[in-house]
Structure formats: structure tokens, C-alpha cells
Amino acid sequence: MAPKNAFYAQSGGVTAVINASAAGVIETARKNSDRIGTVLAGRNGITGALKEDLIDTAHEDDDTIRALTHTPGGAFGSCRYKLRNIDENRREYERLIEVFRAHDIGYFFYNGGGDSQDTAYKVSQMAERMGYPISCIGVPKTVDNDLPFTDCCPGFGSVAKYIATSTLEASLDVQSMCDSSTKVFILEVMGRHAGWIAAAGGLAGKEPGSAPHVIIFPEHPFEREAFLAKVDQSVKDHGFCVVVASEGAQYDDGRFLSEAGPRDVFGHAQLGGVAPTLANMVKQSLGYKNHWAVADYLQRSARHIASQTDLEQAYAVGEAAVNYALEGRNGIMPVIKRDSSSPYRWHISEAPLNEVANQEKKMPIHYTTDDGFGITTDCREYLEPLIQGEAYPPYENGLPKVARLKNHLVEKRLKEPFTP
Amino acid sequence: MAPKNAFYAQSGGVTAVINASAAGVIETARKNSDRIGTVLAGRNGITGALKEDLIDTAHEDDDTIRALTHTPGGAFGSCRYKLRNIDENRREYERLIEVFRAHDIGYFFYNGGGDSQDTAYKVSQMAERMGYPISCIGVPKTVDNDLPFTDCCPGFGSVAKYIATSTLEASLDVQSMCDSSTKVFILEVMGRHAGWIAAAGGLAGKEPGSAPHVIIFPEHPFEREAFLAKVDQSVKDHGFCVVVASEGAQYDDGRFLSEAGPRDVFGHAQLGGVAPTLANMVKQSLGYKNHWAVADYLQRSARHIASQTDLEQAYAVGEAAVNYALEGRNGIMPVIKRDSSSPYRWHISEAPLNEVANQEKKMPIHYTTDDGFGITTDCREYLEPLIQGEAYPPYENGLPKVARLKNHLVEKRLKEPFTP
Incomplete structure (x- = not known):
């Protein structure tokens, strides 16, 4: 047989x-x-x-x-x-x-x-x-790393490495220029329900005061005033501020920041974008020159x-x-x-x-700092091994170089077609 | 002495x-x-x-x-x-x-x-x-590659490699999902006055019909209808469309797309963003599900x-x-x-x-295709050598691992301070 x-x-x-x-x-x-x-x-x-x-x-x-x-x-x-x-x-x-x-x-x-x-x-x-x-x-x-039972989900470690590396690199860029140019840089990352990817941005900076200075997790209700105060303090202390923000960032009432954001000239809600929303907030309230990036598919295909x-x-x-x-x-x-x-x-x-x-694996509460804007040593210890090796x-x-498949279909054997 | x-x-x-x-x-x-x-x-x-x-x-x-x-x-x-x-x-x-x-x-x-x-x-x-x-x-x-006399400007080749690689990778992602999900992906890249970086996105696809399907150069006045028609045709022909858009994209009358874009809830002009502006256009006129990314500092620090x-x-x-x-x-x-x-x-x-x-080195007109949405063989021949080697x-x-400098300042010898 x-x-x-x-x-x-x-x-x-x-x-x-x-x-x-x-x-x-x-x-x-x-x-x-x-x-x-x-x-x-x-x-x-x-x-x-x-x-x-x-x-x-x-x-x-x-x-x-x-x-x-x-x-x-x-x-x-x-x-x-x-x-x-x-x-x-x-x-x-x-x-x-x-x-x-x-x-x-x-x-x-x-x-x-x-x-x-x-x-x-x-x-x-x-x-x-x-x-x-x-x-x-x-x-x-x-990439969301939300499956239970497993230490991590295949796909997540590579996004984490990409986001940690990009955060580190962009931080060096912003730091170079902050005296006379951009003072706040915001990187929007994936993770609608869980902050695992945003947390990975935190790997870029181990020493106290190093970038990223602010991480926005979907697990912590977004408080505008606390966020702006933290950004302002970071600019005052270090000359610049790097923010890593999850696309899932939301207000206390569950509204996503991306939904509460800008509207086009016709008044239609603009397509998502936590980063531009935060950038606007910083610009209008603190007046700091800022730049923002949205990694989107780049992060999960890198x-x-x-x-x-x-x-x-x-x-x-x-x-x-x-x-x-x-x-x-x-x-x-x-x-x-x-x-x-x-x-x-x-x-x-x-x-x-x-x-x-x-089941959905949530990020443990002790993985984020008390103010909700950073990762803890426990979180770092969990994440670090996952980005090892290039x-x-x-x-x-x-x-x-990528695989180019023929993707040859086998002949159909059933008479009836089926439309899902 | x-x-x-x-x-x-x-x-x-x-x-x-x-x-x-x-x-x-x-x-x-x-x-x-x-x-x-x-x-x-x-x-x-x-x-x-x-x-x-x-x-x-x-x-x-x-x-x-x-x-x-x-x-x-x-x-x-x-x-x-x-x-x-x-x-x-x-x-x-x-x-x-x-x-x-x-x-x-x-x-x-x-x-x-x-x-x-x-x-x-x-x-x-x-x-x-x-x-x-x-x-x-x-x-x-x-990174803008706009200095004269030199074959290229140091800094440009690495941005070009990053954008070409990211375009290739994200294109494979979008292609995988286009049957039931995102059909149009838009990547915004730097280059306010010249389309060199946008052109580099074109390196990702050599074969006819391969992504990126549309490149938006600042050198060509943006025509909404022609753009939408090209996107629509690409989705119909290939199932998806990848767009690489220069931040310097502008209308015939010189207005930047990023300025003509969305406004916040108070009616203030939203901070730049060619990608979200194009994404909104695609959504509202063609109805295709889309995603967009803004590489910003990630590209020049990569x-x-x-x-x-x-x-x-x-x-x-x-x-x-x-x-x-x-x-x-x-x-x-x-x-x-x-x-x-x-x-x-x-x-x-x-x-x-x-x-x-x-002098400012402009992109030669014969580097872009007649419809203004792609690069020519001449352009490819110019760009390809610059991204060689990892x-x-x-x-x-x-x-x-990055250099950590002491950045020790020498003692001042002049009596008068000077504020630039």
C-alpha cells in the first residue's frame, strides 16, 4: 500500500x-x-x-x-x-x-x-x-507571540530582533541630530492585542536613560498627560526621546489611538496610524520637532x-x-x-x-515597569534569548536570494467545485 | 615644530x-x-x-x-x-x-x-x-545622492540596499496574502527633491510585472487618476500592487502630497505622510484593503x-x-x-x-519609464553596483555592536563664548 x-x-x-x-x-x-x-x-x-x-x-x-x-x-x-x-x-x-x-x-x-x-x-x-x-x-x-504552552511563537523572535535593531539604529541617528533638529522619534510596531513586539524595542537600551525612553503597550491604558510628561522629561534629561508604540495602543475606554486619530479633508477617519497621532500630540503640546516611522509589513518580512x-x-x-x-x-x-x-x-x-x-498568552504584568512605559529585567531575560544569532x-x-517555486497544482479529482 | x-x-x-x-x-x-x-x-x-x-x-x-x-x-x-x-x-x-x-x-x-x-x-x-x-x-x-561630480554619494548605497531589500521582502509578504487580505502596500521613502531612493525600490523587481508595480518620483507631477488606474491594473493583473513613494511626491502645482493630506480633529494639517495619503486615496476610490509603511530614519540608520x-x-x-x-x-x-x-x-x-x-545632481529623465511609474534599464545599471556586498x-x-565614544572635550582657549 x-x-x-x-x-x-x-x-x-x-x-x-x-x-x-x-x-x-x-x-x-x-x-x-x-x-x-x-x-x-x-x-x-x-x-x-x-x-x-x-x-x-x-x-x-x-x-x-x-x-x-x-x-x-x-x-x-x-x-x-x-x-x-x-x-x-x-x-x-x-x-x-x-x-x-x-x-x-x-x-x-x-x-x-x-x-x-x-x-x-x-x-x-x-x-x-x-x-x-x-x-x-x-x-x-x-509574530504576536500569543500562543499558550510554548515559550515563544516562531516568527516572533525575528520581528523582535528587527525592532530591537531598528530602535537601536534610529536612536543613534536621532541622538546625533537632537541639538539642532529632531528631538522626538516615534516608531510604530505591530501587536494589536499584546505588547510583545513593543517590548522587544526595549531590548535596544539596557543602561538607565538609554533609548527607547518610552514604550506604549496595549496592556496599559494610554494617558495623554503622563505620556507627554514622560517625553518632555526625556528631552530635558537626554536631549531627545525615542518612543516605541504598539499599533494596539488604546485609551482607558478601549478606543484605539489609531481610530481617534486624524481625519482627512472630507472628515473621514484616516486609516490607522498611532505614530502620526502621537507625533501630532507631541508637536502641538510640546512643540518639539519630531519624526515618525511605521514599520508595518517590513518588520514581519525582514x-x-x-x-x-x-x-x-x-x-x-x-x-x-x-x-x-x-x-x-x-x-x-x-x-x-x-x-x-x-x-x-x-x-x-x-x-x-x-x-x-x-487561550491567548498575555504579557505578564511584571514584564512592564510601574509607570507602564518600560520593560523590566524579567522581561529582558525572557526576550533576549529569542533574538540571538544572525x-x-x-x-x-x-x-x-529567495526561493522561486513552481507551485504546480495537482489535477482536481472532485467533480463539484466549492466556493468558500 | x-x-x-x-x-x-x-x-x-x-x-x-x-x-x-x-x-x-x-x-x-x-x-x-x-x-x-x-x-x-x-x-x-x-x-x-x-x-x-x-x-x-x-x-x-x-x-x-x-x-x-x-x-x-x-x-x-x-x-x-x-x-x-x-x-x-x-x-x-x-x-x-x-x-x-x-x-x-x-x-x-x-x-x-x-x-x-x-x-x-x-x-x-x-x-x-x-x-x-x-x-x-x-x-x-x-543619502539623497544629489552631489555633482561624484558617481554617487556615500550613504546613498546603503539606503538603496535597505529600500530594495525591504521592498522585496514586503512584496513577498503582500503577495502571500493578497487573495483574502491586503491587496495594496505602500512604502514611503526619503528624498524630498530627488527620486534616487524611490528608484532604488525598483531594484527589487527585475522581471516584467514583479513588484514594485508603481514608483512615485518627485520628478514627475503626481496625477491621481493615472496613479489609481495603475494600481487598479496591477491588482487585476497580479492580484496585488506594491507602491514605493517618495516623500517628495508633489502635484503639478508644486504642492506636496504630504501637505495636501489629512488633518487632525481640530483641522490642523497633519504632519507629513505621503503613504497614508495614498492609502486613503486607494481605499476611497478603489476600495482595496491596503497597508502602508513609513521607513523614515530606519532607512538611513540601517x-x-x-x-x-x-x-x-x-x-x-x-x-x-x-x-x-x-x-x-x-x-x-x-x-x-x-x-x-x-x-x-x-x-x-x-x-x-x-x-x-x-549644483544639485538630478535624476536623469531617461532613468524613469515613460509613464513615470518605473525605472529603466539605464537606471538599474547605474544603481545595481551601489548595493553590492553586505x-x-x-x-x-x-x-x-556599536562604538561607544568618550567624546572628551578639550579645554576652551578663547575667553569669549559664542552663541551661533
Whole structure:
């Protein structure tokens, strides 16, 4: 009997290293070709399975799969698509199983955050009810670092390294010029619900008084007066002030700063932007010349400055997912367990999908300073190991070399099309 | 007789490699300690000379000076301060000569853009009139790449590499998600008067149809309808659209897009932001989900992804400046001459300061495509050599290691204080 094929899909916001997890899955499957057939990847995530748009990774040679380890973005396409509950839309789950059956898929690897792990869990339940044997394993990924059970989420360490490095570099720039030019610099970073990425900006400055001087976390209600006082004090003490602000910064009443911000000439609410909102506030209340940056996708795609630690972990969870599947496991997700911080030692363990799906890892309150504008030593001790090592990609003609996949679709076997 | 001391100052917006020019100056001076005494650096640029705030670089050991080659920002402080014409403010020039005389300074090295070279020229004239022998040599620097006579400006190549790399990486991110999420991504880059940096974004995509699909240059009047049509076509053809927009983008009548942009809730003009302005335009006219990033200081301080070519040129102009001075030259600036593009070969030559000061190098019209939204093969051939090679800094604990200078000030010798 030919070995069962595997299905792999990428879900949600992509990262600098999600393709390294893909490489972990595919390379490990290839090493076990006696027990796993072809890895079929969903084109654009789970919608690829629903539409029967399956990419045949067997068309990619070993070098191309290896090149995934240094290619940012989602090589097979990702999606923002959440499957509803089984009761609400049973048809979608049935369709998945039909597609899996048609392509002889016995392994389901879903690479994503909390919602994706919820989906993977439901697929495993549905398959059981329908009597279809499949091993459903989650592969963790999220720059937001909000999955439970795991020391960190693959993807986060590289964003953290990018933000810490950029904060350090820009701080040196601002410091050089503050005597006669810009005095306040504001860097907006991702993290709508949790301040993990903003906290990483804090790694740039270890000594008292060093930049960044102010961090705005979504966990602490934004107080305009306290913020302005802190900025003013920093300019008076150091000549300049560097602010790292989470896009999720919000007022006490839950309004996001980005929503409370500027309007265009027609009075329409302007598209987000915590940084310009804060910059305006500083300009109008304190009068300091300021500059602002919004890193946006640059931060989560910055493979050129990826953390070696993050890269290794991203690969390891992909590899472990396949190994768990080969052991006949189902309904679990590989996680990272920290053995020690200094030196950083970790190993792969597992967490049950049904429990992963319903929890969000918040930043502990003791990770931020009492005034809510900085990180503590505990936070630093947690974060520092995650940005260790520089995983440089190869370059060609001055630019990072990336994998160019054929992304060849397998022939459809089901008669009915399906529109998710 | 003891050899004359040298004065060195950094001026205007700093770069990822301006400190490499400083290292070039100081290391070359040290090698010629029989003919050049101490290099005194102006604290915060030329204002340091006016105020007699002179940093004694002899207090920094060789390793620290070497570390300048991998430290972004301006290590001695820079300034935005333009000396007026000699007729308008003769006193300032006289003061400079007094300070030079008091500290036995026989060499003046001014590291900056066009305005700074103008200053260096005027100082050389004034010194001559006042009968004070000094060798005034400019050291070119500007991320804007707008100095004449030189193939490129040290500082530009590294910004170009950062923008090209970031555009490539973010494009892969957007492409992954465009089926169900963001379809248009806009990256705002520096360059108020010239589109050199925006053009560098174009290096990310060589093949027809590859990102970036639209580049907005300050050289081409912005036409809203043509822009929207191009974005729409790109989304229809490729599923997504990546836009690289210069902060200097302007309408036909000369209004900057950033000024014509959003206002805050009080009706005040919002601080610049071409990217959010374009994003709003796309959202309201085409309805596409979009994201935007503003690289701001991140781009010009990104030493972590500096171009090796740029680094070498930045060092070479500092080194050459000292060698010219030792040859008794005056009123010149070392420039880079291109011998060939492929492979890139260059050598150092010279240009007269008085001619450097009054010209701005514009981007040639044949460097942009007919529709004004892309770069031509000629442009690519010019730009590509400048981003070659990766000059990685050393890392410590996951972050770039930077020089920490003592910046010890020499004792003042003049009685009168001076406020610029």
C-alpha cells in the first residue's frame, strides 16, 4: 500500500520564517518517504483545500525546498479565513474530508496561530466522526507571540530582533541630530492585542536613560498627560526621546489611538496610524520637532535580519509535527519549552490542540515597569534569548536570494467545485 | 615644530556610514602623525567649532575608531545649521578662524552635503583673506545622492540596499496574502527633491510585472487618476500592487502630497505622510484593503544591512580627504569616479568645492519609464553596483555592536563664548 499523502497549509499573517516551518515539514516528510507520500500544500492556506487547489511540492527540487528557509512571506500563499463552528457550517468540514479522501491525505499540518489551531482541532474531530483516519498536527506561528504552552511563537523572535535593531539604529541617528533638529522619534510596531513586539524595542537600551525612553503597550491604558510628561522629561534629561508604540495602543475606554486619530479633508477617519497621532500630540503640546516611522509589513518580512534562534525553532516545529504524525499522534501541536535562559536551552514538547485554541498568552504584568512605559529585567531575560544569532540569507546581485517555486497544482479529482 | 591639528565635523542628516568616513579621516591622520596632530571633532557639527566645543579624538583608542566603521548615526553629533553668506555674517567665519587659530588647526574636513561643501569653500576663502593657512577639504555624504561630480554619494548605497531589500521582502509578504487580505502596500521613502531612493525600490523587481508595480518620483507631477488606474491594473493583473513613494511626491502645482493630506480633529494639517495619503486615496476610490509603511530614519540608520560598496566608498573619501590635505591641497572634495559598471570599478578623484556647492545632481529623465511609474534599464545599471556586498556589523547579545565614544572635550582657549 502506498503511503498516505500529507496536506500542509499556511494561515494568517505570514512571518520571516514561516517558510522555514514549511521546509521542516517537507524535508522531514521526504526523509520518511516510505511512510509519507507527497506533501500537498494548500494554495492560499485552507481555502486551497476547500477549493481543491493543491500544490504538488514534489515538483520542487531539494534545493528549492532548502531555499524556503531563507525566503520570507508564505511561499504557498496564506489566507485570512476562519472556518466557522461545525454546527454552523458542517459542509466546510465535510468538504475538507472529501478533498483529503480524494487525494489520499492521511496527515494534516496547519501552520498558524490560535484560530488555525482551533481549525486543526475541529478537523480532527470531524474526521473522527466521519470515520476518516487522519493525523491532525498544528504547527505554531505568529509574530504576536500569543500562543499558550510554548515559550515563544516562531516568527516572533525575528520581528523582535528587527525592532530591537531598528530602535537601536534610529536612536543613534536621532541622538546625533537632537541639538539642532529632531528631538522626538516615534516608531510604530505591530501587536494589536499584546505588547510583545513593543517590548522587544526595549531590548535596544539596557543602561538607565538609554533609548527607547518610552514604550506604549496595549496592556496599559494610554494617558495623554503622563505620556507627554514622560517625553518632555526625556528631552530635558537626554536631549531627545525615542518612543516605541504598539499599533494596539488604546485609551482607558478601549478606543484605539489609531481610530481617534486624524481625519482627512472630507472628515473621514484616516486609516490607522498611532505614530502620526502621537507625533501630532507631541508637536502641538510640546512643540518639539519630531519624526515618525511605521514599520508595518517590513518588520514581519525582514528575513535579512532574522534571528537564528527563531529560524531554528521555526524549522524544528515543522520537523516535529511530521515526527509526531509518524508516531500516530493526533490533535497536538509541537511547542517550545525553555530549559534555561542563559545560555538559552530549549526542547520541543507538545500541547493538546483543543487547549491551545482557546487561550491567548498575555504579557505578564511584571514584564512592564510601574509607570507602564518600560520593560523590566524579567522581561529582558525572557526576550533576549529569542533574538540571538544572525541568520543571514544568501545574496545575489546585492539582494536577498529567495526561493522561486513552481507551485504546480495537482489535477482536481472532485467533480463539484466549492466556493468558500 | 609640532604638526598642525585637524578639525573634522559631521553635518546635516546622518547616514549608516558617515562614521566610516570619520574613521577614514582619523585612521589616516593617525598613520601620518608626523604631519598631522590631533583630530578635533566638532561636537554637533560646525556649531561645535563656533562654540569651541571640540572633541579630542586622541582619547579614543584604535579599536573604538575602527568600531566607527560599523556604527550608524553621527558619532560626534551633527547639526542642521547653515552658515550665512560671508557678507551677512562675517563674524561667524571670523570666529571659526579664531577657534582654528587657538587650537592650532591647519586642516578642516567637513563631512556633509551641498550646503556643507559651500561652507567649507567659504571657510577656505575667509582663511585666505585673513591670512590664516588652512587646508579645507570636503568629505561627501548624503543619502539623497544629489552631489555633482561624484558617481554617487556615500550613504546613498546603503539606503538603496535597505529600500530594495525591504521592498522585496514586503512584496513577498503582500503577495502571500493578497487573495483574502491586503491587496495594496505602500512604502514611503526619503528624498524630498530627488527620486534616487524611490528608484532604488525598483531594484527589487527585475522581471516584467514583479513588484514594485508603481514608483512615485518627485520628478514627475503626481496625477491621481493615472496613479489609481495603475494600481487598479496591477491588482487585476497580479492580484496585488506594491507602491514605493517618495516623500517628495508633489502635484503639478508644486504642492506636496504630504501637505495636501489629512488633518487632525481640530483641522490642523497633519504632519507629513505621503503613504497614508495614498492609502486613503486607494481605499476611497478603489476600495482595496491596503497597508502602508513609513521607513523614515530606519532607512538611513540601517547599518545592519549596509552596502559593502557604500561602506568602502565612505571610508575612501575620508581617507582621501586627509591625503589631499597632506599634499597641500585646498578647496576640493574627493569624489567617486566610475570606471565600469559590470564589474563595478571606481577610483577616487577630486572636484573643486566652489563648483560642488552650487549644483544639485538630478535624476536623469531617461532613468524613469515613460509613464513615470518605473525605472529603466539605464537606471538599474547605474544603481545595481551601489548595493553590492553586505557589510554586516558585529553583534553582541543579539544586537549590533556599536562604538561607544568618550567624546572628551578639550579645554576652551578663547575667553569669549559664542552663541551661533
